[in-house]
Amino acid sequence: MTYKLTYFNATALGEPIRFLLSYLDIDFEDYRFEVESWPTIKPTMPFGKAPILEVDGKVLNQSAAISRYLAKKAGLAGNDDWESMLIDIAVDNIHDLRQALAGYFYDQNEESKNQKYVPLFKETVPYYMDKFEEIVAENKGYFVNGKLTWADLFFVGVLGYLNHMAKIDLLEGRPHLQGLKDTIENIPQIKLYIEKRPTAMF
Structure with missing residues (x-):
């Protein structure tokens, strides 16, 4: 093929x-x-x-x-329907953060963009990133069930773009997510x- x-x-x-x-x-x-x-x-x-x-x-x-x-x-999409759903949820949560950042980053109206800044970077971004850190810590370094799935590859794959839109290192102070990044990039x-x-x- x-x-x-x-x-x-x-x-x-x-x-x-x-x-x-x-x-x-x-x-x-x-x-x-x-x-x-x-x-x-x-x-x-x-x-x-x-x-x-x-x-x-x-x-x-x-x-x-x-x-x-x-x-x-x-073989990274889950062993059963339940695990596949958990992976999809993880990916959709990452998409939600990406869309929130994109809504700010691509806003060409300076007034509107400025209004989005504080709630995005004081509330939304820390909330999602801290939740991701917690989930990965609880799952032995991965997003779902303590093993490699495409949710992990997806997160690390889009991370550079998320950092670019946020203009900060989203992994700073989040060692478990940093560990996940290192794991994926060393496959x-x-x-x-x-x-x-x-x-x-x-």
């Missing part, structure tokens, strides 16, 4: 997919484009969004669905990918 991932030259929602493809030892085409090219590329995307993954020429969209599909192949296949990946805008 042939695989081609199309996404910005960034980590963000493309990186968990790259992590999973690398974990699976799949030789994939990592097609990256710069922001300036997006107006031309956007009309070619399903629903006008990226990333997309082409599998033998068939186009898949929605980053979480793509990640879940690959995670099933990798041999992912470590090799990270060593070879192009320099990205974030």
Whole structure:
């Protein structure tokens, strides 16, 4: 099978997919484009969004669905329906934090953006990050059931993007999440990918 991932030259929602493809030892085409090219590329995307993954020429969209599909192949999507649900919950919680940060970061109205700052960085961000730290501490260094799942790869994959939007190190003072990051980035296949990946805008 042939695989081609199309996404910005960034980590963000493309990186968990790259992590999973690398974990699976799949030789994939990592097609990256710069922001300036997006107006031309956007009309070619399903629903006008990226990333997309082409599998033998068939186009898949929605980053979480793509990640879940690959995670099933990798044995990282849960051993039963209950565990799979717990993984989905973890990923959705991470998405909620990402959307809160994006709502602030991409707000072009300075007045509106300033109003969001205090509740976001004094309440929302600490709340989510502290909860994540607690969950990972309780689960022996992982998000779900004390073992590696795609929720862990997803979190570490999007972490650089979250830090970029927050403009702070979200792992500071959170040793269990830092430990999770180190664990994921030292998985041999992912470590090799990270060593070879192009320099990205974030």
